[in-house]
Amino acid sequence: xxxxxxxxxxxxxxxxxxxxxxxxxxxxxxxxxxxxxxxxxxxxxxxxxxxxxxxxxxxxxxxxxxxxxxxxxxxxxxxxxxxxxxxxxxxxxxxxxxxxxxxxxxxxxxxxxxxxxxxxxxxxxxxxxxxxxxxxxxxxxxxxxxxxxxxxxxxxxxxxxxxxxxxxxxxxxxxxxxxxxxxxxxxxxxxxxxxxxxxxxxxxxxxxxxxxxxxxxxxxx
Numbered sequence: 492x493x494x495x496x497x498x499x500x501x502x503x504x505x506x507x508x509x510x511x512x513x514x515x516x517x518x519x520x521x522x523x524x525x526x527x528x529x530x531x532x533x534x535x536x537x538x539x540x541x542x543x544x545x546x547x548x549x550x551x552x553x554x555x556x557x558x559x560x561x562x563x564x565x566x567x568x569x570x571x572x573x574x575x576x577x578x579x580x581x582x583x584x585x586x587x588x589x590x591x592x593x594x595x596x597x598x599x600x601x602x603x604x605x606x607x608x609x610x611x612x613x614x615x616x617x618x619x620x621x622x623x624x625x626x627x628x629x630x631x632x633x634x635x636x637x638x639x640x641x642x643x644x645x646x647x648x649x650x651x652x653x654x655x656x657x658x659x660x661x662x663x664x665x666x667x668x669x670x671x672x673x674x675x676x677x678x679x680x681x682x683x684x685x686x687x688x689x690x691x692x693x694x695x696x697x698x699x700x701x702x703x704x705x706x707x708x709x710x711x712x
Contacts, residue, residue: 497639500544501627504537504619509661515587523589524604531611538618545622548643551686559687562678563694566671567702570695573667574711584663588710612700612712617692624672625679625688628654644683651676664711671695 511530518526591608595601630638632650646654655672662668675688682688703712 497544498627498631500541501622503541504534505623507537508534508616508619520589521594523587524591524595524600527611528604528607531607531615534611534615534619538615545626548622548626548685549618549689551684555682555684555687556690558682559678559684559690560694562674562687563691564698566674566691566695567698569670569674570664570667570699571702573670574664577664577666581665583660583665586663586710586712588712590707590709608712609697609700613693613697616696617689621675621685621688621692624654624658625675626685628657629676629679642683643685644680646676646680 508530511526511533515523515526515530591601591604595604626643627638629646629650630641630643632653633645633647634641651673655669655676658672659665659669675691678691679685679688700712703709
């Protein structure tokens with residue numbers, strides 16, 4: 492019997508998330524709230540199961556949290572600016588753009604969905620994406636044979652460029668995603684803290700969600 496590859500706990504939650512997100516597009520739009528809640532629960536389970544391999548990398552202190560919070564707010568501004576200047580016809584796919592205030596008339600059910608949506612947006616996605624993109628893939632693209640032996644900040648500039656490109660392709664707002672990936676790589680290099688990146692990502696996503704609720708710009712989520 493062969494040992495489970497050591498990259499699997501880093502990649503499995505991300506792969507599960509992408510597969511389930513893709514499947515959402517083939518299901519009736521009316522089922523989206525239920526499907527999203529199921530996806531969030533399954534991804535949470537995957538993160539818990541896989542966390543033994545990388546949870547030690549998320550240790551940090553108040554300084555990492557503070558720097559991550561400030562960077563996350565700056566990241567929101569960066570995302571909104573770059574998203575606006577990206578040519579509309581060059582978007583790589585589109586988001587669900589689900590408006591719960593129109594689609595879910597019952598206020599209790601709507602609140603449940605919005606709670607789960609923000610849990611996924613601000614807690615689950617930042618962990619699974621930063622573990623995959625910044626902890627695993629940056630190091631893997633630097634040295635495929637010995638990536639797990641490298642410090643988190645030992646990624647090369649070519650690796651950072653490749654990961655930024657892939658991160659961009661994975662988002663409809665590819666220009667904003669490119670800029671955000673560069674910001675997160677810089678944050679990781681400066682702070683030497685994956686926790687700072689997770690906090691920053693969570694703050695950006697939570698603030699973006701609040702922005703969408705306040706403006707009704709549903710195409711951004």
